[in-house]
Amino acid sequence: MAEAPVLLDRAQVWRLLQYADLVPRLEVALAKFSRRSDSEEVVQPLRTIIPLTKYRGYLGVMPAYLADDDILCAKMVSFYQREEHCVLPTHHATVLMFDPERGNVTAVMDGTAITEKRTAAVSAISAKVMSCHIQLLMPAQAQVLCILGSGSQAASHYEVFTQMFSFKEIRLWSRRREKAEQFASSVQGPITVCSSAKDAVQGSDVIITVTMASEPVLLGTWVKPGAHVVAVGACRPNWRELDDDLMRKAVVYVDSREAALVESGDIILSGVTVFAELGEVINERKLVQSEKTTVFKSLGMGIQDAVSAKLVFDLWKSQH
Ligand SMILES: NC(=O)c1ccc[n+]([C@@H]2O[C@H](COP(=O)([O-])OP(=O)(O)OC[C@H]3O[C@@H](n4cnc5c(N)ncnc54)[C@H](O)[C@@H]3O)[C@@H](O)[C@H]2O)c1
Numbered sequence: 001m002a003e004a005p006v007l008l009d010r011a012q013v014w015r016l017l018q019y020a021d022l023v024p025r026l027e028v029a030l031a032k033f034s035r036r037s038d039s040e041e042v043v044q045p046l047r048t049i050i051p052l053t054k055y056r057g058y059l060g061v062m063p064a065y066l067a068d069d070d071i072l073c074a075k076m077v078s079f080y081q082r083e084e085h086c087v088l089p090t091h092h093a094t095v096l097m098f099d100p101e102r103g104n105v106t107a108v109m110d111g112t113a114i115t116e117k118r119t120a121a122v123s124a125i126s127a128k129v130m131s132c133h134i135q136l137l138m139p140a141q142a143q144v145l146c147i148l149g150s151g152s153q154a155a156s157h158y159e160v161f162t163q164m165f166s167f168k169e170i171r172l173w174s175r176r177r178e179k180a181e182q183f184a185s186s187v188q189g190p191i192t193v194c195s196s197a198k199d200a201v202q203g204s205d206v207i208i209t210v211t212m213a214s215e216p217v218l219l220g221t222w223v224k225p226g227a228h229v230v231a232v233g234a235c236r237p238n239w240r241e242l243d244d245d246l247m248r249k250a251v252v253y254v255d256s257r258e259a260a261l262v263e264s265g266d267i268i269l270s271g272v273t274v275f276a277e278l279g280e281v282i283n284e285r286k287l288v289q290s291e292k293t294t295v296f297k298s299l300g301m302g303i304q305d306a307v308s309a310k311l312v313f314d315l316w317k318s319q320h
């Protein structure tokens with residue numbers, strides 16, 4: 001009989017998952033995914049989505065298998081468009097890890113912390129990779145970071161971007177100013193709350209959009225040429241965070257082309273061509289075009305959850 005699965009709650013996952021360990025593993029996984037030299041080595045079907053229309057929500061099912069690393073994993077994530085005053089969380093996720101040989105579940109862990117940290121880590125990798133290849137933005141000359149949105153992803157993005165880079169100024173805008181003020185008082189370092197998205201964005205070198213918006217919150221006319229935009233929200237084919245102007249003047253990168261063409265309203269509705277996957281840039285198969293504004297459109301991938309969950313489980317085992 002297989003042993004009962006290990007149960008790891010949010011606090012345990014949050015403590016075990018450290019960016020310094022996570023970032024290099026995610027870089028390797030993104031690179032592997034974009035090589036696609038062997039279709040059985042990295043298996044990641046397109047996310048299955050069940051609309052929960054009467055609750056303005058969705059359930060996403062995200063299985064992934066990395067054969068060489070022996071990781072078999074599935075994340076279930078629900079997400080909701082809540083009313084502004086609603087205090088319920090918008091995202092819930094659980095990750096199941098399997099023994100790929102025997103098929104039994106070995107661990108059940110909080111997937112919400114994994115989602116928060118791995119998404120932010122991939123965003124930071126996009127900024128790092130752009131800078132390595134173009135020597136233009138990060139970290140030497142990037143001075144101003146701007147975050148639009150003040151929820152869970154804003155918090156994890158603030159954490160990893162301040163760990164990995166040194167910005168002179170960090171600006172925050174959120175549609176409810178009191179939420180932005182609360183966020184600002186909850187973080188360790190300095191952050192300026194701005195009254196409008198435009199004020200926050202103008203002159204920024206790196207702009208992160210982490211909202212539940214379904215209409216654009218970031219306009220191309222505000223964005224400084226050469227800035228790097230990390231677009232994390234708008235994960236449905238009819239949702240937008242960025243306007244057509246920005247999409248059309250930027251060089252557009254994604255995590256997965258296949259997913260972007262099915263799930264990203266910013267890409268589908270603007271009609272732009274994807275230049276490259278982030279993994280292709282890591283593999284140096286696609287070079288970054290230096291002087292142009294760049295957009296990294298993130299949607300999130302099962303393999304990111306899989307390597308994160310494996311890291312958490314391995315660390316937990318080493319301590320028990
Ligand atoms: N790319 C990925 O891998 C990935 C992973 C997880 C979450 N996400 C997406 O990132 C976004 C942020 O997630 P989160 O967990 O921080 O959510 P959250 O609910 O904690 O925060 C959402 C933020 O968006 C703001 N917001 C909501 N509706 C808005 C609107 N119409 N206009 C402007 N701002 C609005 C809220 O005030 C809040 O500040 C969501 O769209 C989520 O689905 C993406």
Ligand SMILES: O=C(O)[C@@H]1CCCCN1
Pocket residue numbers: 060077079091115235299300301
């Ligand atoms: O990759 C993820 O986990 C998220 C879940 C919410 C919607 C966007 N993608």
